[in-house]
Amino acid sequence: MVRKLTAIPELCSGCRMCELTCAIEHFGVANPKKSAVHVLVAYPHPVVRLPIVCSQCLTPLCADACPVGALRRNERLVELETMQCISCMKCVEACPFGAMYAHSDLDYPIKCDLCGGAPRCVQTCPKGALRFIPEQSLGEAKRLNNILSYTHMKEIEFTEKGEPRTIRYAEIGKEEL
Amino acid sequence: MSLRSGYFKKALQVDLSTGQCQVRTLADEFLERYIGGRGFGAKLLWDHLVARDFRVDPLGPDNLLVIAPGPLTGTYLPSSGKCSFVSVSPQTGIYGDSSIGGSLGIELRQAGWDLLTIEGRAAELSILWIDDDQATLLPMPELAGKTSLEAEGLIKERLGTHEVRVAVIGPAGENGVRFACVNTDWSRNAGRLGMGTVMGAKNLKAIVVRGSGDLPVHDLKGLMAEAEVAFKYMRQHKYFKMWQREGLMMVVDYASVAGILPTHNFKDGSFPRVGQINGETMLNSYKIGDSACFACPMSCGNICLVKQGRYVGTVTEGPEYESCAMLGSNLGVDDYAVVLHANQLCDELGMDSITTGSLVGAVIEGYEMGVISLADLDDQPISWGDDAAVVALIHRIARREGIGATLADGAPGVLRRWPGMEKLLVQVKGLEQSAYDSRAASSMALAYATSDIGAHHARAWTIAKEVELGENWTDQERVDEVIYHQSLRPLFDMLGVCRLPWIELGLNEEHYAHFYSAVTGRSVSLPDLLAQSDAIFQLTRLINNRLGMTRRDDSLPHKVQACPIQTGPTAGKVIDPQHFERLLDLYYQQRGWDAAGNPPPEVEQQHCGSSP
Numbered sequence: 001m002v003r004k005l006t007a008i009p010e011l012c013s014g015c016r017m018c019e020l021t022c023a024i025e026h027f028g029v030a031n032p033k034k035s036a037v038h039v040l041v042a043y044p045h046p047v048v049r050l051p052i053v054c055s056q057c058l059t060p061l062c063a064d065a066c067p068v069g070a071l072r073r074n075e076r077l078v079e080l081e082t083m084q085c086i087s088c089m090k091c092v093e094a095c096p097f098g099a100m101y102a103h104s105d106l107d108y109p110i111k112c113d114l115c116g117g118a119p120r121c122v123q124t125c126p127k128g129a130l131r132f133i134p135e136q137s138l139g140e141a142k143r144l145n146n147i148l149s150y151t152h153m154k155e156i157e158f159t160e161k162g163e164p165r166t167i168r169y170a171e172i173g174k175e176e177l
Numbered sequence: 178m179s180l181r182s183g184y185f186k187k188a189l190q191v192d193l194s195t196g197q198c199q200v201r202t203l204a205d206e207f208l209e210r211y212i213g214g215r216g217f218g219a220k221l222l223w224d225h226l227v228a229r230d231f232r233v234d235p236l237g238p239d240n241l242l243v244i245a246p247g248p249l250t251g252t253y254l255p256s257s258g259k260c261s262f263v264s265v266s267p268q269t270g271i272y273g274d275s276s277i278g279g280s281l282g283i284e285l286r287q288a289g290w291d292l293l294t295i296e297g298r299a300a301e302l303s304i305l306w307i308d309d310d311q312a313t314l315l316p317m318p319e320l321a322g323k324t325s326l327e328a329e330g331l332i333k334e335r336l337g338t339h340e341v342r343v344a345v346i347g348p349a350g351e352n353g354v355r356f357a358c359v360n361t362d363w364s365r366n367a368g369r370l371g372m373g374t375v376m377g378a379k380n381l382k383a384i385v386v387r388g389s390g391d392l393p394v395h396d397l398k399g400l401m402a403e404a405e406v407a408f409k410y411m412r413q414h415k416y417f418k419m420w421q422r423e424g425l426m427m428v429v430d431y432a433s434v435a436g437i438l439p440t441h442n443f444k445d446g447s448f449p450r451v452g453q454i455n456g457e458t459m460l461n462s463y464k465i466g467d468s469a470c471f472a473c474p475m476s477c478g479n480i481c482l483v484k485q486g487r488y489v490g491t492v493t494e495g496p497e498y499e500s501c502a503m504l505g506s507n508l509g510v511d512d513y514a515v516v517l518h519a520n521q522l523c524d525e526l527g528m529d530s531i532t533t534g535s536l537v538g539a540v541i542e543g544y545e546m547g548v549i550s551l552a553d554l555d556d557q558p559i560s561w562g563d564d565a566a567v568v569a570l571i572h573r574i575a576r577r578e579g580i581g582a583t584l585a586d587g588a589p590g591v592l593r594r595w596p597g598m599e600k601l602l603v604q605v606k607g608l609e610q611s612a613y614d615s616r617a618a619s620s621m622a623l624a625y626a627t628s629d630i631g632a633h634h635a636r637a638w639t640i641a642k643e644v645e646l647g648e649n650w651t652d653q654e655r656v657d658e659v660i661y662h663q664s665l666r667p668l669f670d671m672l673g674v675c676r677l678p679w680i681e682l683g684l685n686e687e688h689y690a691h692f693y694s695a696v697t698g699r700s701v702s703l704p705d706l707l708a709q710s711d712a713i714f715q716l717t718r719l720i721n722n723r724l725g726m727t728r729r730d731d732s733l734p735h736k737v738q739a740c741p742i743q744t745g746p747t748a749g750k751v752i753d754p755q756h757f758e759r760l761l762d763l764y765y766q767q768r769g770w771d772a773a774g775n776p777p778p779e780v781e782q783q784h785c786g787s788s789p
Contacts, residue, residue: 013468014362024253126475
């Protein structure tokens, strides 16, 4: 099964545990700036907290931008061959999501490697805002929100064994008919 | 064992009058002894005051502002995102500090600084821009009058980057409101004791930081192993999920049920319409997102939006419990949208929401009792729950308009103009009491009275235990509990971490000794750290005594000892002044202080050396 690393901005609290964990995992240092995931916060208008993660694109623009072919797609991962890298950082600028990062201490760009198939950022996120999910599940939340936007929730109150209870149900599109 | 890591051993010293930024090397002895954060601040302020014979104008260029994270700030452990602001408080005139969350402290450390000191006064409104090892003072007079969040946005625009941390003041700080706060990451505040006022008096609108360096950790693997145990404990705690959902807002219901919720300027101990301003209401109708400080799984911050009605479009992080109680039930406000709006105003204008709520509540009661006249109110009457009048008054305080000019000077200003308000103001040493009614718990009254900064729950929060134990608690146990809190709590501020995992989820404080040892390589036990932590409380006490505080100032507000709580489960409760004096005697005795509340000479001798 192919899994994708993805972020759910509605759940992110901006605590940056993902950044710190990624840096420790890959560089052995407590430095949230040396991370392949960064939480961008835009506030107050609109309120968004979003961890920017690599999508391991099938047609990676980072690799296209690399003049020496140091970035290559291998199975489901876009990998950086550091021996070939000339440190021009063109890939960092080429990523349409800004999901590659440069740091002045490092000779190479910081490239997400999915931690060999078990991303540490996903494990450490206390809010479940980072997910490593089957590709076909991508967009599921959007789909759900979309159908819910068509619904009108109705409530029925009734009594069961003397206890008042309510049941909610969706009445779809009736008002337009 | 001595220090091996954990510090950069460097302080940035900024003199705003000359625009000079200097690097000061920090000695191991200073780092070991004072640890960081509040510890650094207290020692540096002590040295600063000793050198000036304890004559420093809080609003003058000679006041010192210390901004210091701790050695654990930004490292891999729960809630490591704290940073302390320390200065002579313009609100109380004595030692003051306030802790800020978000990511400011991490950024300052990543820029390579253990602490930042600010003196002098800039010629025009400026920002201090710290970009790793480069520090520059940039005049930005165009920021005058801008609200905190607006200014943060403008600064980021002007510097051309969003990837910086900004600590900024609002118009209240610029206008010399004595209880102005400092705002960071859009809505985390160093709220109390006028740290924003100090910045305003120095013509410093903001401190902007960008850092890239590694944080020094002696034993990262050891630290992570210990941290994982702590994280796991927190995740498995029965209230953990509830914390993520409601944060401190869950305290609103608890406080009302326990009869300790400030209501109608502390007339009542619970609020009949509490259900309209509690955590459940927030969750059901207002909350749109979570917010956490650095590395915190609890994410106590709630981002809320008003979706309909008069205040539609109000969006802010908060309120947390204190703001909700002081701007809600304490003012008789029963609409969460109003609380949210008032909270946002305090953030944007840059004022402490606890003091603001307390002063507005006192004004409402003062007007009701006839102490304050309609003319005093600039012909704009105000009553319990009158949201439009409350909102208008908050604006007038920040702009020092009409009655706002008096309120902006805090309790001392109010007392100078209306001596009769003494019976209605709930404050100790000039700092308005936090949102826990101490009449229901004599240990809490003792905690407020003996706090080194005034009536703040941050020093000792013993009320929950006393409410639970009721009368089955001896005076000795009460005193011991207050002293334990006062001794332990500086440690969190010194290490640069949040105390909520300990106080709210019961995370064992032993962890912090292990965290500290792993980060610094200096192997210590919890009792060692507690001794160092208690020494800071004693030092700030000493600073206050030198600034003129005596036993007379370790007192209770009139209301707390003379006006019983009127309604609610604690109705009739009041602190017996004689009982309080007995507790205070016992407290001094236990502390080893004399009957006038002076620490012994050894305390002073301890702090003569070890300067950085």
